[in-house]
Amino acid sequence: MDHKARFAADSLEKQYPEPDRLPKDACLVVVRNGGVYLRKESTPTIGERRSSDLLKEPGKNAQYLGHRRAVPWYAIDLSDDLPLPEGLVYAGVRELAGLVPDEELAIAGLAVQITEYHRTTRFCGRCGTATVPAGTERAKVCPSCHRVIYPRxxxxxxxxxxxxxxxxxxxxxxxxxxxxxxxxxxxxxxxTIEHAVHREVLEEAGITIKNIRYCASEPWPFPDSVMLGFVADYDGGELAPDGVEIESAVWFDRDHLPPLPPNLSLTRALIDDWVAGA
Ligand SMILES: [Zn+2]
Structure with a gap:
């Protein structure tokens, strides 16, 4: 299947152990409230060199994302009290599509996800002690009860x-x-994943399906999903949307599709693949 998106795992290589301090040559992705800051120069980018005067003291909020072409990339959370960096404009992750290279779009999603992970795991959920980074993998450890907390x-x-x-x-x-x-x-x-596919179709549209086949997946950092994409064939039943979540369920003819979501989404890849298979 032709999935046009790029993913963070394509562009970032994780190297452990993490440095104790934020490296001088680090590239920072500045995150605030689920979006990132973008420098709109001739080549717009979300990667802000630490050497700029953006962040004199990024503090403990810097979260390691991985190395890209030998440069360590970090996400930093500006949600708290740091001033707004000069020359940067704010954009939600999905608004970045087409504005920055696709690799950076993927890194922005990861940065937002990891920032949220950091923000919600500062303390151990079992005993309340402040957590510390594991350092050897993307995880945190509770120094008191030794619980390991991975990103959800x-x-x-x-x-x-x-x-x-x-x-x-x-x-x-x-x-x-x-x-x-x-x-x-x-x-x-x-x-199982297959149960979920059957159940969702039955719940949302009232029909049964058969011949479920896995196609492709994508990270969906809104806030912390991984999306698994399938195709299946109609088996039986009449369309009956649940009326709660779903107000309408429709069979669309191949030649009369409604407006489709953007190019880079898994939804679009599944639909394009089906249309191309005509
Ligand atoms: Zn604990």
Whole structure:
């Protein structure tokens, strides 16, 4: 399948142990409230050299992301009390698509996710002691009860359901006008991934499916998912949207699709692949 996006794991190599201090040559991704700052020069970038006067003292908020072409990249959380850096403009991660190289778009998503991880794991959830970085992997350790805390990663499924020349798309209650998407949802405890695919289709559209086949995945850092993409065939039942989450479920003919999401998304890759397979 032709997934056009690039991913952070393509561009960043993690090297452990982490340096004790923020290296002088580090490149910083400045994060605030789920978005990042962007320097709009001839080549817009989210990577801010530490040597700029942006951050005299980034403090303990710097979170190691990985090395890119031998340069260590860090995310720093500006949500607290540091002044706004001069010359930078703020953008939500999804607004960066097309503005910065695709590699940086992926790194921005990772930076936001890791910043949120840092912010929500400062203390051990079991005993309340302040945590410390493991240093040897992306994890934190509680010095008191030795609990290891990894970034939370919530698996979610998305499925393209085919029925002859048509594809199933649904409209969420809060979706923008005219906007349809593929069926998606989180995997629940006790389920296999396949259970989750069957259940989500039954819950959201009221039908059963067969021939589930895994296609591709993507990190979905809003805030901490990994999205697993499937195709499946219609098996039985009448479309019956749940009316709670989903207000409408429609079979769209291959030649009459609704407006589709951007190029770089897994949804788009699944749909493009299905259309190309005509
Ligand atoms: Zn503890």
């Amino acid at each position: 990663l919530s698996p979610a499924v998305i499925v393209l359901v085919r029925n002859n020349n048509a594809v199933l798309m649904v409209r969420g209650k809060r979706a923008a006008p005219g906007r349809y998407s593929l069926i998606a949802g989180f995997v629940e405890p006790g389920e």
